[in-house]
Amino acid sequence: MQFGLIEMWQAMGPVAKAVAIILIALSIVSLYLFIERQLVFRRARNKSKQVAPKLADMLKKGQIQEALTLSSKKENKGSHLARVTAAGIKEFLEGKEANLSLEEQIETAQRGCERASTIFTQELKRGLNTLATIATSAPFIGLFGTIAGIINAFRGMALTGSGGIGAVASGIAEALVTTAFGIGVAVIALWCYNFLNTKIDVYEAEMSNTASQIVDFFIRKQ
Numbered sequence: 535m536q537f538g539l540i541e542m543w544q545a546m547g548p549v550a551k552a553v554a555i556i557l558i559a560l561s562i563v564s565l566y567l568f569i570e571r572q573l574v575f576r577r578a579r580n581k582s583k584q585v586a587p588k589l590a591d592m593l594k595k596g597q598i599q600e601a602l603t604l605s606s607k608k609e610n611k612g613s614h615l616a617r618v619t620a621a622g623i624k625e626f627l628e629g630k631e632a633n634l635s636l637e638e639q640i641e642t643a644q645r646g647c648e649r650a651s652t653i654f655t656q657e658l659k660r661g662l663n664t665l666a667t668i669a670t671s672a673p674f675i676g677l678f679g680t681i682a683g684i685i686n687a688f689r690g691m692a693l694t695g696s697g698g699i700g701a702v703a704s705g706i707a708e709a710l711v712t713t714a715f716g717i718g719v720a721v722i723a724l725w726c727y728n729f730l731n732t733k734i735d736v737y738e739a740e741m742s743n744t745a746s747q748i749v750d751f752f753i754r755k756q
Contacts (some may be wrong), residue, residue, distance in 0.1 A: 676716015683709025
């Protein structure tokens with residue numbers, strides 16, 4: 535018996551084939567989420583690079599309302615820095631209209647920045663729970679296929695009445711393939727999860743720095 539992919543697929547039982555199909559689907563989902571999140575991150579990065587210098591210049595000139603208008607534009611919603619800036623300025627101005635003290639206005643602006651940062655972080659993390667679930671469950675799904683392969687190996691022994699390698703080779707190969715496949719899918723999902731999480735940490739740090747700079751600006755302007 536040959537052990538190419540086609541031959542092994544033909545020799546696999548229904549349960550092992552179902553496991554393999556599920557693992558293939560999970561690997562596709564992992565790669566899709568990775569690419570989709572990368573596109574979201576790139577859009578946030580590019581938008582922020584375009585709008586951040588303009589916002590910094592407006593704030594230095596004291597053009598707070600203009601900075602709010604620019605950061606609140608629909609085309610800048612994908613920018614994490616614009617989102618935080620808009621929230622901080624909006625809360626500060628609303629606090630000023632409500633005749634709050636300077637300290638309360640600054641605290642309100644800071645909380646607004648924190649809320650915007652938290653919301654945007656949750657948007658960036660969309661899909662990461664799925665990756666984590668795939669990473670933890672794929673080996674066990676592969677193990678289910680392993681059990682099915684071992685059962686087929688014993689069935690081969692029973693049908694042939696022999697314990698030779700020829701009787702169990704097909705089942706053992708099936709078991710090992712599903713095990714390796716499950717581990718491979720888990721590794722891919724885990725790598726994607728950790729890579730994206732690391733990038734999110736960078737965006738969180740940038741939003742935190744932006745919030746701090748906005749608060750410092752309001753303190754210096756008063």
